[in-house]
Amino acid sequence: MGRALQKQMSLYDIISGINDNFCNWRYTKGRRPSSANSRDKSMYDGWFTSFETKDNTNFQILIQVEDWDFVSLPNVYVKAPLPDYIQNLLPLAHFSIDKREYKGDWYYSVCYSLHDAYELKISDPLGVLGWVLDKTKIIIEALIKNKRHRSDEFLRELTPIWQSIASYHSSNLIKSNDAAVQSIHDLLLPVIYDLKQGWHLVPWIVKDGHIEANTLIIHIPSKQLAKIPSMPSVFIDVKSSKGIPLKYFLLWLKQWSHVAFRLIVSEIASNIERHRETTLYFPVCLVVDKQLLSLCIELENLKELVSGSASKHLKLANHSKLLSNSKVVFSSAVNLTPNFLFTRNLDNLEQPNLIGKNIALLGCGAIGGYLGLSLARLGAGASGGKLTLIDSDIFQEENIGRHALGKAYLHRMKASALKQEIAQQIPDLNIEVHNINACNRSILKNISNYDLIIDATAKIEASETINKFFFDSDGKTPPLIHSWIRGNGECVQALYNDKDTNYACRSCINKSGNSIREEYDALKGMTAARSFMACADFTPFAVSASMSAAALTIDMILDWLQGDVSPRYRTRYTEKWMGEKIESKDYAPSLECHICKIN
Incomplete structure (x- = not known):
């Protein structure tokens, strides 16, 4: 039996149940109450009912059901005119500003429940409708009788x-x-x-x-x-x-x-x-x-x-x-404003953001594209801070399948294109672009100007160069996070480096031209499939890998903002990987490392 037919056949049972359980409810069917000519011509089931407050004030109620699955709750309307002493309190929290017409009478709509704050047994329509009326009575009683509550609700709903x-x-x-x-x-x-x-x-x-x-x-x-x-x-x-x-x-x-x-x-x-x-x-x-x-x-x-x-x-x-x-x-x-955009989702979590910080993103490719958009949403480049995007590549057709950018940016420099996309989504950020190689010395020599450097080049040759410059630099250097994809997306990894601590660096994991050292290898025995184009090859992986690598890196950045980045070497596997897995933890440096052990 189809769900729609099942509901149609059971409506009679619902109406009969309401007649048996709610003696003063009267069935009605009509369009949604409207303050103007509505385009919605749908007809909805509803009930007229009423209740009295403790001071014997009578309220005429219309409950209208638009969704019998109750994913959306029934709508409630209170018939106008309201008693004078209540009418004079308008505008009130939970009450609509304007009246809506229904079959010749006028009604105020009433909000009686937060959208995400209810748990109901949706298989019990009578129970849901009874709960709706009870919630409406509680809301109205509190608003008209408790001045402090009325004031608090007004401020919350301002x-x-x-x-x-x-x-x-x-x-x-x-x-x-x-x-x-x-x-x-x-x-x-x-x-x-x-x-x-x-x-x-x-x-x-x-x-x-x-x-x-x-x-x-x-x-x-x-x-x-x-x-x-x-x-x-x-x-x-x-x-x-x-x-x-x-x-x-x-x-x-x-x-x-x-x-x-x-x-x-x-x-x-x-x-x-x-x-x-x-x-x-x-x-x-x-x-x-x-x-x-x-x-x-x-x-x-x-x-x-x-x-x-x-x-x-x-x-x-x-x-x-x-x-x-x-x-x-x-x-x-x-x-x-930055205070709203970048703190709304983090304030209650007591989570700091990137407002006011100088962040460098090296690489704006598959990982860097999603990272750039995410960094901006954490406040990078806002309120005196700066987000610097660095990449020398051009956005090509073959990049679209796993990149945050689309065809509007074809044949544009990736860093410049990413800046434009960020600006369209989140305006008024301070974003600086360098359309040059992330390993360029003019870039690396200024690493002390940043609060955090993120290596999203995802190429061991580039990462090794960046890592070497990081350890060879004199004086204080900011933390460095590397992010990359392993295999054909079976896992993604991120590594946090700080010269003041003695933990594994990117070159401890593997040296360019060499296999990953066994103790750090997340995909032991796995050989990635490769694809070939004219004069080039590449490692295929789905867009989910790009997004997962960016998400793993953002989680690490949030921990850095909190002051605790452990574990510093992180691996996030797909559910399809059935081989041996390594643990995310703080790994000791390799005794064979040619970078951090020398320094």
Whole structure:
């Protein structure tokens, strides 16, 4: 029996079970509640129900099931209008900003569970639906009865609430025929690359990538986050659908941060004075911790408030009408600052990153391509640091099958191409390129300038040269990590070198022109298959080997950042390798090594 047919046949049983177990539930079938003309014409199963809070407030609920596998939870909507004392609390965490229409009635959608924070027995539809209603009741009861909880949830959901209001404004601005309002709509997707402490002006990058105006960035200490008052209901009033009256926004902001309030008022006046004939809007971004709260202030109606240098401050009481007619439009900023991009996934792990460090990547081939992109994602080249890419090879057709780059970079220098690809994915990094051989003395003589050197050439001849220069260098040298692929990808390996410690170096593993020494050999008795082209040969391996080698190296770099790189000689096998395996550990140097034993 097909799964769809099975569900169709069992729906009757589900409805019967609900009638038996939930006496006040009433079945309905219809489209998803929508605040506008929706393109989704699908019909979904749903139930009307209700519940009462402890103070006897009644809530009418619509539960709608779009996915009977429950990979996506059922949607919950609360019927409007809400009781006055709750309506006046909006916008609230977990409640949508706008109402959605369903069969002639209006509803607010309610978020009652984190997407990844539930464990349900999905084979029990009645249990799931009962759990959904119970969670909704708990959420609503806590929000309306516990002021502290309501405040905590508002702060936790501040960015989603702000973005919901921004979407509400955007959808209404699109319909506007007002040129000034339309010009504000054009600024609704700022991209912020740099945030300094205090306040400053930076370019405001908009949707199509060009700079429209300077934005006032105000950095508010995270300790002031708890001082943010709840947003007044006028922020989501129908009359504010095309922007919030500036007067109400400034009054709200003043309760939270006098510094931000004074800066905005002062800069509005200065902005009009500087650009009296052209300025229609003034962009602002409030930064609290890693949250960006961006907005545009419409200035056309404010110009008569500022007459010459004598008027540098806007008085709320004296200009109430004009301030009410001027609008503030919330926008959803794109946060591309290093503090957000490179710490978001590591902060809770107490894991340092590469922000501010100077990293050299020698070799931008199969391993180096994936390494370069990964290093950038760890912050290499950000906030005063530098990522240096070094490779003399040209990206050819035969490289595409196992490289991070694609056909757009054919016949380009690999290092330059990799820099461009990184810049397209992660902007505003300091990346330096040298399209020369990684063994060039002009490169190697400057190794002391780096915090870490990564050898991804994956050729023993090049690695041996780099290793020799590393040990022959006078003075302090940074750590050196070698990364390579063995056989036809049966395993990948990485080795950490530090001259201050007495462990095996790359030349201990094997000397160019010689077999790998037995105690270090990860693939004993294995002979790799080779392929031949005109005047060249190569070792074939799948792209998984390139990615695995890069991943192994990144793991070692993360351990280096933590201050503990042991084991220094690491091997990661594929599941298909059935031969003898060596252990990843700190290996002693070889007595026959012609590099580290001499030094």
